[in-house]
Amino acid sequence: MQVVIDDPRLVPIRARVEAGERLTFDDGLALFRTTDILSLGYLANIVRERLHGSTTYFNVNRHINPTDVCVASCRLCAFGKRVRDPKAYTMSLEEVWHKAGEGYSEAVTEFHIVGGLHPELTLDWFCEMLRGLKERFPQVHLKAFTMVEIAYLARRTKISIRETLQRLRDAGMDSLPGGGAEIFNERVRRIICDHKIDGSEWLETARTAHQLGLRSNCTMLYGHIENDEDRVDHLVKLRTLQDETGGFVTYIPLAFHPDNTPLQHIGKTTGFADIKNIAVARLMLDNIPHIKAYWVMMTPRIAQIALRFGADDLDGTIVEERIYHDAGATTTQGLRRAELLQLIRKAGRVPVERDTLYRPVQRTESTFTVLV
Numbered sequence: 001m002q003v004v005i006d007d008p009r010l011v012p013i014r015a016r017v018e019a020g021e022r023l024t025f026d027d028g029l030a031l032f033r034t035t036d037i038l039s040l041g042y043l044a045n046i047v048r049e050r051l052h053g054s055t056t057y058f059n060v061n062r063h064i065n066p067t068d069v070c071v072a073s074c075r076l077c078a079f080g081k082r083v084r085d086p087k088a089y090t091m092s093l094e095e096v097w098h099k100a101g102e103g104y105s106e107a108v109t110e111f112h113i114v115g116g117l118h119p120e121l122t123l124d125w126f127c128e129m130l131r132g133l134k135e136r137f138p139q140v141h142l143k144a145f146t147m148v149e150i151a152y153l154a155r156r157t158k159i160s161i162r163e164t165l166q167r168l169r170d171a172g173m174d175s176l177p178g179g180g181a182e183i184f185n186e187r188v189r190r191i192i193c194d195h196k197i198d199g200s201e202w203l204e205t206a207r208t209a210h211q212l213g214l215r216s217n218c219t220m221l222y223g224h225i226e227n228d229e230d231r232v233d234h235l236v237k238l239r240t241l242q243d244e245t246g247g248f249v250t251y252i253p254l255a256f257h258p259d260n261t262p263l264q265h266i267g268k269t270t271g272f273a274d275i276k277n278i279a280v281a282r283l284m285l286d287n288i289p290h291i292k293a294y295w296v297m298m299t300p301r302i303a304q305i306a307l308r309f310g311a312d313d314l315d316g317t318i319v320e321e322r323i324y325h326d327a328g329a330t331t332t333q334g335l336r337r338a339e340l341l342q343l344i345r346k347a348g349r350v351p352v353e354r355d356t357l358y359r360p361v362q363r364t365e366s367t368f369t370v371l372v
């Protein structure tokens, strides 16, 4: 089929995509600068279908945020609270274990566990939390702690990143989520999250995790004060690390939600920008297997469209989400498995329930088997 490409800047990129060649930094800029969204989607869909056909992944997961106390005070964030804030919360270990079992009857295959940088919770506390979860839910994959939390725990415990990761892994951590990467450019980082580890430390922590055999996801926060160059630079840095380690499983572009943050004056992202960030990622990140349209952040309606613009994953049931809802997300807290199936099928795609590492899951009622 000969599709007409309206934007002449995309014509040479089309040739490279069709030949399976790597796109350059300047290609990335052209992709972010085009308004020819249909051609962009056409190109991203070529790569998406080459890798995954029509298969669209989702999982049955539960988010757990043990604390919202955070020493970092990032301007981008509406979730973190100071330790003495009367609205702040910190769960006890028993509360974490209880929370894990609450919710839908559908048996979850993953707990996604992230929280604030708490000045008093120790590495031993987190190890006990993981051990307790494994004891109670031995079949559930524990995807826990952003690179930022790992680096903070290492600093507070006065041990290396490697040893911190090893101890958490020995206690039951199976992989790491992709949060905290924000945008690697230091100028932007100083404004939106100046108390966080810098971009090179985020990448170095991911490198160490991958060297230990742990897989992780990766993200980029867009739609605040970053420019096109910052976004392309971020994607290229992830791609370069992936060439070295192969440890990233999934990339998730995260749209900035400004409500209740000090950056409230910045408007919300548009559907156009959300779709574009999915498509450009699919085209630039040729070595990262999966691109996730995170429905909480994009809304299920836009996430469904994204399945035709490069995304092959919708994330999961989630049950209870706090980080985006504190920042003004209007989406529901969780989706049922049947709703995810329907969203995918109505987009003409083939749903496949997966575990965290993308092994298909076969279900009978509320139990499951991972097919290896």
Ligand code: V47
Pocket: 076, 077, 078, 079, 146, 176, 177, 178, 179, 180, 181, 182, 217, 218, 219, 221, 252, 254, 255, 256, 257, 258, 261, 294, 315, 323, 324, 327
């Ligand atoms: O690290 C925080 C971002 C991340 C805001 O790995 C905000 O499978 C927008 O990383 N507006 C947490 N974004 C979410 C995350 C994630 C989500 C789903 C799946 C996976 C995965 C990872 O959300 C934070 C930060 O980058 N964030 N505040 C905000 N106001």
